[in-house]
Amino acid sequence: MRDGCGTITPGGAAGQPGHGTAAGSETSALTKGALIRAESIGKTFPDGLETLRDISVTIEPGEFVALLGPSGCGKTTFLRLAAGLETPSAGTLQVAKRGGKRPETGYVFQSPTLMPWASLAANIRLPLTLRGLPRKKADRAVAAALARVGLSDFADALPSRLSGGMAMRASLARALVAEPDLLLLDEPFAALDEMTRFRLGEELSALQSELGFTVLFVTHSLYEAAFLAERILVFSPRPGRILGEVLNAAPLPRLPAHRGESGFQDVVEALRRLLAEPS
Numbered sequence: 001m002r003d004g005c006g007t008i009t010p011g012g013a014a015g016q017p018g019h020g021t022a023a024g025s026e027t028s029a030l031t032k033g034a035l036i037r038a039e040s041i042g043k044t045f046p047d048g049l050e051t052l053r054d055i056s057v058t059i060e061p062g063e064f065v066a067l068l069g070p071s072g073c074g075k076t077t078f079l080r081l082a083a084g085l086e087t088p089s090a091g092t093l094q095v096a097k098r099g100g101k102r103p104e105t106g107y108v109f110q111s112p113t114l115m116p117w118a119s120l121a122a123n124i125r126l127p128l129t130l131r132g133l134p135r136k137k138a139d140r141a142v143a144a145a146l147a148r149v150g151l152s153d154f155a156d157a158l159p160s161r162l163s164g165g166m167a168m169r170a171s172l173a174r175a176l177v178a179e180p181d182l183l184l185l186d187e188p189f190a191a192l193d194e195m196t197r198f199r200l201g202e203e204l205s206a207l208q209s210e211l212g213f214t215v216l217f218v219t220h221s222l223y224e225a226a227f228l229a230e231r232i233l234v235f236s237p238r239p240g241r242i243l244g245e246v247l248n249a250a251p252l253p254r255l256p257a258h259r260g261e262s263g264f265q266d267v268v269e270a271l272r273r274l275l276a277e278p279s
C-alpha cells in the first residue's frame with residue numbers, strides 16, 4: 001500500500017476505498033527512496049488564480065504514474081512543478097538529487113515541437129548539443145534513440161515527412177536521448193488517432209520497462225491512464241486536489257491483451273466512480 005488517502009486496488013485485498021496512511025505519516029525509508037515528495041503543495045498564480053490545492057503525493061523511482069483529471073484542473077502545472085519550472089506557493093516539494101543535481105528530466109508535449117528545418121537526427125541531437133556533448137558521442141546516442149523508437153530509416157528526413165505518430169515517436173526519442181531518470185509526458189498522444197494512440201502507449205510501456213525511468217503521464221482519458229499506469233492519481237476540477245488514487249497491479253510492460261482483461265475493466269470502473277464523485 002502506498003501513501004495517500006483513498007487508495008483503491010480493484011480486485012485486490014490490500015486496498016479498500018478510504019484505506020491508506022494519512023499524508024505526512026510515511027516512513028523515512030520511503031522518503032529516502034522517493035524521487036518526488038509533495039507535501040500539501042498548492043499553487044496560486046500571481047493573478048490570484050488558485051490552480052492546485054493541498055496535493056500530497058510520493059513518487060518512487062521507476063514508477064509509472066498517471067495524472068487524470070478534467071481540463072484546467074492543474075495537471076500541466078503539477079508537471080511544471082515536478083520539472084522545477086514553477087515553485088509551489090504552499091507546502092513543500094522535494095525532488096531527490098543525484099550528485100547534487102536534479103534528476104535528468106525529459107519532457108514530452110502534446111505537440112511534438114520539432115524544428116521543421118532540421119533533420120530528425122539534428123532535432124534529436126539538440127538536447128545533447130546544448131549540453132556540449134562531443135559530436136561523435138552525440139551521434140551514437142541519437143542513432144540509439146532513433147532505433148529505440150523504430151525511426152532509424154528516417155534519420156535524415158525532415159519532420160514534414162513524418163506522420164503524426166512518427167513525429168510523436170521522434171519527440172519521445174528526443175526526450176530519451178539524454179537517458180532521463182524522469183519522463184514527464186503531457187497528454188502526448190491526445191492529438192493522434194485511436195489505433196496510433198494504442199500502439200504508442202504499448203511502445204512507451206515497453207521502453208519504460210526496459211529502461212526503468214520514472215513516468216508522470218498526464219491524460220484526460222481514463223482508458224489510457226488505466227492501460228499504462230501502475231498508479232493513477234485522480235484530480236478534481238480546479239483548484240486541483242487529489243480525489244484518490246487507483247492502482248493497477250497488472251505486470252509491466254502492458255501488452256495489447258491487457259485491454260481485454262477483467263483487471264483493466266475494474267480499474268476503468270474504479271476511475272469512473274472516482275471521477276463521478278461530488279468533489
Ligand SMILES: Nc1ncnc2c1ncn2[C@@H]1O[C@H](COP(=O)(O)OP(=O)(O)O)[C@@H](O)[C@H]1O
Pocket residue numbers: 045046047049051069070071072073074075076077078238
Ligand atoms: N502561468 C500561469 N499564470 C496564470 N494562470 C495559469 C498559468 N499557468 C496555468 N494557469 C491556469 O491554471 C489553470 C490550470 O492550468 P493547467 O495546469 O494547464 O491545467 P490542465 O493541464 O489540467 O488543463 C488554468 O486555468 C490555466 O489558465
Ligand SMILES: [Mg+2]
Pocket residue numbers: 075076077186
Ligand atoms: Mg494541460
